[in-house]
Amino acid sequence: MPVISFANAKGGAGKTTAALILSTELAHQGYRVVIIDADPQRWISQWAELSGPQPNIEVISEVSVGSLQGHIREGRRSSDYVIIDLAGARDALVTMAIGLSDHVMIPVQGCAMDAKGAAQILDLIEQMRIAGNLVIPHSVVLTRVVSMVTTRALLAIKGLLMARGVNVITTPIVERSAFRDIFETGGTLYSMDPQRVSNLDKARDNSRFFAEEIMRILPVKVVRSASSKFMRLITAA
Numbered sequence: 306m307p308v309i310s311f312a313n314a315k316g317g318a319g320k321t322t323a324a325l326i327l328s329t330e331l332a333h334q335g336y337r338v339v340i341i342d343a344d345p346q347r348w349i350s351q352w353a354e355l356s357g358p359q360p361n362i363e364v365i366s367e368v369s370v371g372s373l374q375g376h377i378r379e380g381r382r383s384s385d386y387v388i389i390d391l392a393g394a395r396d397a398l399v400t401m402a403i404g405l406s407d408h409v410m411i412p413v414q415g416c417a418m419d420a421k422g423a424a425q426i427l428d429l430i431e432q433m434r435i436a437g438n439l440v441i442p443h444s445v446v447l448t449r450v451v452s453m454v455t456t457r458a459l460l461a462i463k464g465l466l467m468a469r470g471v472n473v474i475t476t477p478i479v480e481r482s483a484f485r486d487i488f489e490t491g492g493t494l495y496s497m498d499p500q501r502v503s504n505l506d507k508a509r510d511n512s513r514f515f516a517e518e519i520m521r522i523l524p525v526k527v528v529r530s531a532s533s534k535f536m537r538l539i540t541a542a
């Protein structure tokens with residue numbers, strides 16, 4: 306079952322938010338999701354403690370280089386999607402998670418274009434290809450896009466990245482208070498009160514379109530590709 310990690314070497318790019326929105330949307334649609342919380346800030350683990358048991362969601366905390374592979378193997382067995390939230394770093398755990406993923410999502414803030422952190426992850430993926438002949442599919446996800454940003458400006462950013470051979474997810478994640486509030490209220494966008502959260506309907510639409518696009522790229526039954534090769538490479542080293 307697909308393993309999707311969220312990586313950007315720079316902090317605050319929107320990894321944790323995108324990972325939780327995707328996970329809760331998939332769970333809402335009936336898919337079983339295991340979230341591996343490898344972000345030292347533990348936002349998703351705290352969200353899970355606050356939320357109590359959530360249907361279709363299991364959160365794994367306290368992840369290390371030694372335990373990651375086992376968590377992924379177990380997650381693949383017990384769930385439809387494994388989502389990994391990573392630190393804003395480029396360390397051994399991030400490298401290992403990327404090597405074991407079917408797809409790496411690289412959130413980039415639509416307005417700020419925090420290109421350095423994203424470029425470091427793209428470099429890492431490129432190094433794995435050159436050194437290990439390991440092809441890891443990846444995409445940039447535009448996040449925190451404000452409604453002021455025109456479709457034309459977004460298309461320009463997408464065009465720029467795609468000209469460099471980087472795939473860009475068509476649905477950007479918009480700046481919405483619901484995507485912040487979910488960490489404070491717990492639960493999902495579907496358990497939030499529309500009277501209290503502004504534009505909750507738009508946040509739900511955004512979440513649904515985003516997840517639907519990811520599901521088209523990574524349907525539940527994915528053919529295993531790079532990650533077993535990655536494990537062979539590092540165990541041989």
Ligand SMILES: Nc1ncnc2c1ncn2[C@@H]1O[C@H](COP(=O)(O)OP(=O)(O)OP(=O)(O)O)[C@@H](O)[C@H]1O
Binds near residue numbers: 318323449478
């Ligand atoms: N789409 C969004 N709408 C509103 N706020 C957002 C959105 N995405 C992220 N944020 C806010 O931006 C901040 C950073 O987001 P987040 O924690 O998801 O980034 P991160 O890449 O996981 O950071 P770190 O590298 O520190 O783990 C948080 O305060 C979060 O609430």
Ligand SMILES: [Mg+2]
Binds near residue numbers: 321346348390391
């Ligand atoms: Mg984070």
